[in-house]
Amino acid sequence: MKQLIHLGFAFAAIAVIFLILNFALPLCPEPIGSRADLFITGAKLTLVLTFYAGVIGLLLGTLAGVAKLQKNLLLRGVATFYTWLFRGTPLLVQILFIYFALPVVSPSFQFDEQTAAIIALALNVGAYNAEAIRGGLIAVPKGQTEAAVSLGLSPVQTLVWITLPQAFRISIPPLVSNLVALLKDSSLASSIGLLELSLVGNRVSSETFSPVPVLLTVAGIYLVITSVLTAAALPLEKKVRGEK
Amino acid sequence: MSVLVTRDVHKTFGTQPVLNGVSFTADKSEVIAIIGPSGSGKSTFLRTLNGLEKVDRGSIKVLGRDVANATDLSRIRGKVGFVFQGFNLFSHLTILQNVMLAPIRVLKLKRAEAERLALQLLSRVGIAEHAGKYPSQISGGQQQRAAIARTLALQPEIVLFDEPTSALDPEMTAEVLDVLRELAKSGLTMLVVTHEMGFAREVASRIVFFDQGKIVADDQPRAFFENSENPRLKLFLSRILKH
Ligand SMILES: Nc1ncnc2c1ncn2[C@@H]1O[C@H](COP(=O)(O)OP(=O)(O)OP(=O)(O)O)[C@@H](O)[C@H]1O
Ligand SMILES: [Mg+2]
Numbered sequence: 001m002k003q004l005i006h007l008g009f010a011f012a013a014i015a016v017i018f019l020i021l022n023f024a025l026p027l028c029p030e031p032i033g034s035r036a037d038l039f040i041t042g043a044k045l046t047l048v049l050t051f052y053a054g055v056i057g058l059l060l061g062t063l064a065g066v067a068k069l070q071k072n073l074l075l076r077g078v079a080t081f082y083t084w085l086f087r088g089t090p091l092l093v094q095i096l097f098i099y100f101a102l103p104v105v106s107p108s109f110q111f112d113e114q115t116a117a118i119i120a121l122a123l124n125v126g127a128y129n130a131e132a133i134r135g136g137l138i139a140v141p142k143g144q145t146e147a148a149v150s151l152g153l154s155p156v157q158t159l160v161w162i163t164l165p166q167a168f169r170i171s172i173p174p175l176v177s178n179l180v181a182l183l184k185d186s187s188l189a190s191s192i193g194l195l196e197l198s199l200v201g202n203r204v205s206s207e208t209f210s211p212v213p214v215l216l217t218v219a220g221i222y223l224v225i226t227s228v229l230t231a232a233a234l235p236l237e238k239k240v241r242g243e244k
Numbered sequence: 245m246s247v248l249v250t251r252d253v254h255k256t257f258g259t260q261p262v263l264n265g266v267s268f269t270a271d272k273s274e275v276i277a278i279i280g281p282s283g284s285g286k287s288t289f290l291r292t293l294n295g296l297e298k299v300d301r302g303s304i305k306v307l308g309r310d311v312a313n314a315t316d317l318s319r320i321r322g323k324v325g326f327v328f329q330g331f332n333l334f335s336h337l338t339i340l341q342n343v344m345l346a347p348i349r350v351l352k353l354k355r356a357e358a359e360r361l362a363l364q365l366l367s368r369v370g371i372a373e374h375a376g377k378y379p380s381q382i383s384g385g386q387q388q389r390a391a392i393a394r395t396l397a398l399q400p401e402i403v404l405f406d407e408p409t410s411a412l413d414p415e416m417t418a419e420v421l422d423v424l425r426e427l428a429k430s431g432l433t434m435l436v437v438t439h440e441m442g443f444a445r446e447v448a449s450r451i452v453f454f455d456q457g458k459i460v461a462d463d464q465p466r467a468f469f470e471n472s473e474n475p476r477l478k479l480f481l482s483r484i485l486k487h
Pocket of ligand 2: 288406407
C-alpha cells in the first residue's frame with residue numbers, strides 16, 4: 001500500500017516537472033520553442049502509457065511472481081508460460097501482434113492504438129516484474145512465514161500481510177529499473193502510430209532538418225522523467241536497508 | 245489434566261533420523277524445561293507440536309486435537325503459541341502492529357480493541373514505551389519480550405519457547421527470564437527449550453532431557469539433578485554446569 005502511495009508521489013513529482021516544462025520549453029530557441037506544445041503532448045502520452053502499463057504490470061507481475069512459487073502445477077505452469085513468452089519475444093512484435101493480429105484472430109480483441117500499446121507494455125513489464133517479485137518473495141526470511149503461520153494466519157493472510165509487503169521492499173531496485181525500462185520502451189508504441197515523445201522528436205527533426213537540438217531536447221525530457229522516478233524510489237531503497 | 249500428549253513420534257530429515265519415538269505428556273499449568281545437546285531434536289520436537297514440522301509416524305494430541313494428521317491447523321495454533329530463538333518479529337511492522345496483527349486478522353477483533361489488548365500486553369512485558377518502534381530499533385531482549393507479547397495476544401493455553409534467550413547477552417537474558425517467570429506463575433502451560441540450568445531448576449516443574457532424538461530423562465528438578473544416572477546426561481550436565 002505504502003509502495004503505491006510512493007508511486008503516486010513519483011507521478012505527482014512528474015506533474016510538477018510538466019509545469020516546469022510548460023514554462024521552460026516555449027522559452028527555448030527555435031525550432032523547439034514554437035513546437036513546445038507538441039513536445040509536451042508527446043511527453044504526456046509517454047507518461048500515460050508508462051503509468052497505466054506500470055500499474056497493470058505491477059499487478060500482473062505480483063500475480064505471476066506469486067503463482068510461480070505455488071505448489072499448484074496449473075498456476076505455476078501458466079505463470080511460467082507467460083513470463084517465458086513475453087521475455088522471449090521482442091516487445092515490438094508484441095505490440096504489433098496485439099494491434100494487428102489479435103483482431104484477425106477474434107474481432108472482440110479489437111483495440112485502439114493506445115489500449116493496444118498499454119496492454120502490450122503491461123504484459124511485457126509484468127513478465128519482468130514477476131521475476132523481481134519472485135526473487136523478493138524467496139528472499140523473505142523463513143522465520144517470518146513461520147511466525148505468521150504460528151500465529152494462526154492462513155497461507156493467504158501470510159502472503160498478503162507478511163511476505164508480499166516484505167518482498168515488495170526487497171524488489172524495489174529491480175522494480176524501479178523495470179519501470180525506467182518501460183518508460184523508454186514505450187517509444188515502441190510509435191510503431192502503431194502513437195505520437196509519443198520519441199515520435200514527436202523524429203517528426204520534428206525531419207520537418208525542421210535540425211536533428212541535434214530536437215533529439216537532445218527529447219533525450220533531455222526522458223532523462224528528467226527517469227531521474228525523478230529513480231529519485232522517488234531512493235527513500236524506499238533506504239528503508240530496505242533498514243535505515244529508517 | 246493432560247493438555248499435550250505425544251506417542252512414539254518419529255521424524256526423519258532425508259535419511260537422518262531426528263526424532264526416534266518421543267512419547268511425552270504435559271499437564272495443564274506445567275512448566276517443562278527441555279534440555280539436551282545440540283542436534284538432539286529439541287527444536288524439531290517443539291515444531292511438531294504446532295504443526296510447523298510434519299511427523300512421519302506417531303500421534304500428537306494438543307488440547308484434545310490431533311495435530312499429526314490435522315488439515316486445518318490455524319485453530320490449534322491460536323491456542324499454542326510459539327516463541328522463536330531469533331524472535332522473528334515482522335520487520336516491516338512496528339512493535340504495536342506486530343502484536344495487533346493476529347488479534348485483528350485471526351480473532352477478528354476491532355482495531356481499537358486489538359490496540360488496547362496489545363498495549364496492555366506490551367506493558368506487561370515492560371516495553372510499552374517502544375510500541376511505535378520497528379523491531380530493528382530495539383534491543384534483542386526487548387524484541388524477544390515483544391515476540392512473547394505477540395504470542396500472548398492470542399490468549400494461548402500452551403506456549404512453546406525454543407531457546408528464547410540463546411541469542412541474548414546475560415543482561416537481556418535476565419529481562420526475558422523475568423517475563424517467563426511471571427508467565428509461569430500465571431498458570432500458563434509452558435515448554436521451554438533452554439540452556440539456562442538455573443532457570444530450569446528454579447522455575448520448571450519438570451525437566452526433560454533429549455538425546456539423539458529420544459527423551460532419556462524426565463523428572464522433577466531436584467531429582468533430575470541429584471539422581472542423574474544416565475551417563476550421557478551426566479556428561480551433558482558436567483559440561484553445561486561448568487559455564
Ligand atoms: N529442515 C531441516 N532439514 C534437514 N535437517 C534438519 C532440519 N531441521 C533440523 N535438521 C537436523 O535435525 C537435527 C536436529 O535438529 P534440531 O534443530 O531439532 O536440534 P536441537 O536439539 O534443537 O539443537 P540445537 O540445540 O542446536 O538447537 C540436526 O542434525 C539438524 O541438522
Ligand atoms: Mg534448537
